[in-house]
Amino acid sequence: MKRFAGTLAAVMAAAFTHAQTLDLKVTTARNQPLAGATATISKDGKKWTLISNSNGSIVFTPGQPGNYQLLLESVGKKTIRQTITLTAATSQLTVLLEEMDYLLEPxxxxxxxxxxxxxxxxxxxxxxxxxxxxxxxxxxxxxxxxxxxxxxxxxxxxxxxxxxxxxxxxxxxxxxxxxxxxxxxxxxxxxxxxxxxxxxxxxxxxxxxxxxxxxxxxxxxxxxxxxxxTNEFSDKVYAESNNSYGSFNTWKNTIKVGSGLINDHFTLDARISRLKSDGFIDRASSDLKALYLTGAYVSKNTSVRFNLITGKEKTYQAWYGVPEDVLVTGNRTYNPAGMEKPGTPYDNQTDNYQQDHYQLFINQNLGNLWTLNVASFLTRGRGYYEEYKAAQKFSSYGLPNFGADTGTITRTDLVRDRWLDNYFYGQTFSLQSKKAATEFTFGGSWTIYDGKHYGDVIWSAIGFPKDYRYYYLTARKTDLNSYVKLLQQVGKHLSIFGDIQYRHVQYNMDGFKDNPTLLTKRTFNFINPKAGISYNNNGLNAYFSYALANKEPNRDDFEAQQQQQPKRETLHDFELGFEKKGSRYNVGATFYYMLYKNQLVLTGSMNDVGAYTRVNTPNSYRSGIELQGGYVINKWLNVQANATFSRNRIKEFTSYTDEYTGDEWIGQKAESFNNTNISFSPAVIAAGSINLTPVKNLEISLLSKYVGKQYLDNTQNESRKLADYYTQDARAIYTVKHLLFNEWNFIAQVYNVFDRKYAANGSSYPGIYDGTVGNGVSYATMAGINYMLGVNIKF
The missing domain is CATH 2.170.130.10 (TonB-dependent receptor, plug domain)
Structure with missing residues (x-):
């Protein structure tokens, strides 16, 4: 290492005798470009920090000659610290980062x-x-x-x-x-x-x-x-405190600590978090807690890591949206959840869930070229959502009507809890070989899901036994998956890619809430090939690929008799793209065509067991172009932007609408459509940022977003849509170093600066009532102008 550092110093001293711009290229020990390496040059208290791009390139233009300190770092690589001399012209230099004596790559x-x-x-x-x-x-x-x-x-x-x-x-x-x-x-x-x-x-x-x-x-x-x-390695002791406060009484408190490398082999890291918010929507409060613990053993050829990630959430339900007839009155925060309770809203109309993740990773080098990874995991989830329901029929809960002195009572108010209680466990593995020109991977996984669904009535005005359980259902899903990937460099600039996957999926569902005796067992076998070619040269990356994907339906889609069971969905995806990166700019474009066969969509139709499930549609597609680019105008100003222009269509589609006379359901009305827009698929999506560093340690960013109009269903009905919207955010970050603690970051962000009134999501449940069409639209409205302030301390 000393000889390497000495050689580097000599080369740099010579290279920078006539250099004012440093054009640095970072490579691995295998002479491959190293992306994501962090390089810092400093002089007289000033620092310039950049990250290497996909070609391993970094270009510095500090503007002043003299001696600079170079610090070059990357995860899993040995750090380089060296003095360089910068004088007059531009120089190119390639620097090799050696591997650390630990197996750290994830x-x-x-x-x-x-x-x-x-x-x-x-x-x-x-x-x-x-x-x-x-x-x-x-x-x-x-x-x-x-x-x-x-x-x-x-x-x-x-x-x-x-x-x-x-x-x-x-x-x-x-x-x-x-x-x-x-x-x-x-x-x-x-x-x-x-x-x-x-x-x-x-x-x-x-x-x-x-x-x-x-x-x-x-x-x-x-x-x-x-x-x-999340499996990051840190060889140094650290402690960090992140705290923020903002609109709607929103709090975030996070503490992170790490042991660094203990006895040259062991590390421990931990995080504890709490988030609370009243929310913009009425009663849409959140009380969230989390714990993250990870311990690792690392050596030159072996690493073992265990993660414990646990989260607990309690949120007041806010998933129904604001009904259209309420929104037109100007009330953008109305929440219908809990409103079935007479008088004040029910105060515990909440969602409660805890999820624990246990992850064990073993990574092993097998000689100089091969590596093996095996990961075992268990995800444990359990929780419920509670709701007040008015005028519920006894018969809907499997109970007879209630007899009273005043006569037979058929309905009552009640409070119910609907539970999920599940285990999800399995293993993933990969065997990989990575040479200068060849990357080979054989991998896969097996997973099993064991889940219980049950519902309890915990209170009723009359007629229910104490803690009455009105349904109890089980489900099991098995997923087996294996794949082979090969990325082969052909010549100096061309690479070809091949990938084939096999998936075996089996569902066993012992009933549904409204159809408890409907037992469903389905098996799917998928073969998903992918292939492509890419060209890389002097900052240019161009590629073309084709990929086939098959997907199984969701649980709710299976709530039907055998003759109306859903089919698999199939997607043919074609991608053609290029990206060019220079020292001060990047520009790229991707053309895509995604052809769907038997895509599952909601049509409003009621099936043979009375369920509103999704239905396979034979032909639909998404096509578009994604544009992105950025430019460093000078050392204190840069801009980034991206935009997507797309066309998303269902070629043939039949919509079904429930008809009522008074309160009596009389059937469904069918209406056929051709070449309509796919729901929630705007033709234009765009984002952009302007980033300024007007003074040392201060970064100001102006962040923009535009989303075109979106239809709420596939009928392309102008009365059932989300209007297009544009939002503007502003963020400022000020960093102070070595003042009592190692580093302070002060962050202030203002969201929706222009106070736009918009909805980012919604739903539509149309019906025909005595001959008049009602659209049944609700909107997930977003907050107007609001803010968050943060203080992050690195000890």
């Missing part, structure tokens, strides 16, 4: 993420970008500036239940993994980040793959994948 993540040369559309978000936004909002809200993403919040301010769509696809079609382990709910296939409060405080990186992407573990990726990594 193999469980590398197996399923798309590498820089893989021909797939992706966005990488590093720890620094996450920290800038982390003031207490849930994870989807922090992804709002990434391409083709739309976010929403039940409470209206990003705390509590939140959701996102990517390219118009909802959360049940977005594959989410946590350290390579499936996170989507096995039955609904949705993602509920509220169950893991403040997870972003432990996230070291996030990758979003738009489209089908590479093979992964868990739910089928039918529009995007999101991979979250």
């Amino acid at each position: 193999l469980e993540v590398r197996a399923i993420r798309a590498s820089d040369r893989a021909p797939f559309t992706k966005t990488n978000i590093d720890k620094a970008d996450i920290a800038k936004q982390n003031l207490g909002q849930d994870l989807p809200m922090l992804l709002n500036q990434t391409p083709s993403v739309i976010v929403n919040s039940d409470a209206g301010n990003g705390v509590g239940y939140t959701g996102m769509r990517i390219r118009g696809t909802d959360g049940s079609r977005i594959n989410v993994t946590l350290n390579g382990i499936p996170y989507n709910d096995a039955e609904s296939q949705g993602t509920f980040f509220v169950n893991m409060p403040d997870l972003v405080s432990s996230a070291s990186s996030i990758q979003i793959q738009r489209g089908v992407g590479t093979s992964t573990n868990g739910a089928g990726a039918f529009g995007a994948t999101v991979n979250i990594a």
Whole structure:
């Protein structure tokens, strides 16, 4: 190492004899470009810090000659500290970062993420970008500036239940993994980040793959994948306190500590978090608590890590939205939840859930080229939502009518708890070989979900036994998955990629709440091939790929007799993209065409068991172009922007609407449509940021978002839509170092600066009442101008 450092010093001294601009390229020991390395040069108290791009390139233009201190760091690599001399012209230099004497690379993540040369559309978000936004909002809200993403919040301010769509696809079609382990709910296939409060405080990186992407573990990726990594290694002792406060009495308190490397092999890290908010919507309060513990053993060829991640949430229900007839009166905070109780709203109309994650990772080097990862996990979830229900029929709960002195009583008010109690467990594995020109991965997983659904009536005005259980159902889902991936460099600039996955899925559902005797067993076998080609040269990355995805229906889709059981969904995804990065700019474009066969959509139809389930539609598609770019105007000003223009259509679609005469249901009216817009799929999505550093240690960002109009169903009815909206946020971050503590970060963010009145989500349940159509629209309204203030201290 001393010889290497000495050689580096000599080379740099010579290279910078005539240099005023440092053009640095960082490589690994295998002579591959190293992305994500952090380089800092400093002189006379001034510092310039940049991160290497996908080509391993960093360009510094400090503007003044002289001696500078260079600090070059990357996770799992040996740190370089060296004095360099900068004088007059531009110089190019390649620096090799040697591996540390520990196996630190998160193999469980590398197996399923798309590498820089893989021909797939992706966005990488590093720890620094996450920290800038982390003031207490849930994870989807922090992804709002990434391409083709739309976010929403039940409470209206990003705390509590939140959701996102990517390219118009909802959360049940977005594959989410946590350290390579499936996170989507096995039955609904949705993602509920509220169950893991403040997870972003432990996230070291996030990758979003738009489209089908590479093979992964868990739910089928039918529009995007999101991979979250937390298994970061820190060899130094640290302690950190993050606290923020803002509108709607919103609080976030986080404490993080780490032991650094103990006895050259062991590390311990911990985080404890609390978030509370009253919410923008009436009574949409959140009380969230979280704990994160991780311990690791590392050596040159072996690493073992155990994670315990637990979250507990209590939120007042706010998922119904504001009814249209209330919104037109100007009341944007109205919450219908709990309003069935006479007088004041029911005070415990809440959702209560605890989720515990146990994760064990073993990574092993097998010689110089091969690595093995095995991860075992258990996710334990249990909780309920409680609600006050008025005028409920005894017969709906399996009880006879109640006889009283005044006659037979058929209905009563009651309070009920609906429970989920489940275990989700399994293993993932990957065997990988990574050479200079070849990356090979064989991996897969097995998972089992054992779940119980049950409901208890805990209070009634009359006629119910104490703690009466009116349904108890069980479900089991097994998922087996294996894949093989090969990324092969052909020549100097060209790479080809091949990937094939096999999935076996089996459902066993012992009844549904409204149809307890309906037993369903379904089995699916999927083969999902993917292939592509990419070209990389001098900062240019161009690629084309094709991917096939098959996806099983959700639990609710199976509530039907055999002749109306849903089919698998199939997606053919074509991606053509390019990206060019220079020393001061980046620009890119992706063209995509996503052809769906038998996509499941809501039509309003009632099936043979009285359930409103989704129905397979033969042909639909999404096509569009995603544009993104950025430019460093000077050392204190840079801009970033992205925009998506798309066309999303269902070619043939039949809608069904319930008809009533008085209170009596008389049937359904069918209406056919052709070439209509897919619901919740705007034609335009755009985001942009202007970032300024007017003085040392101060960063100001202006963040913009535009979302075009969205239809609430597939009929393209102008009376059932979300209007387009534009929002503007502003953020300021001021950093103070070595004042009592190591570092202070003061963050102030104002959301929706122009106080726009908009809704980011909604629903429509139309009906025909005595010949008149009612649209049954509700809107998930978002907060007007609001703020968050944060103080982060690194001890």
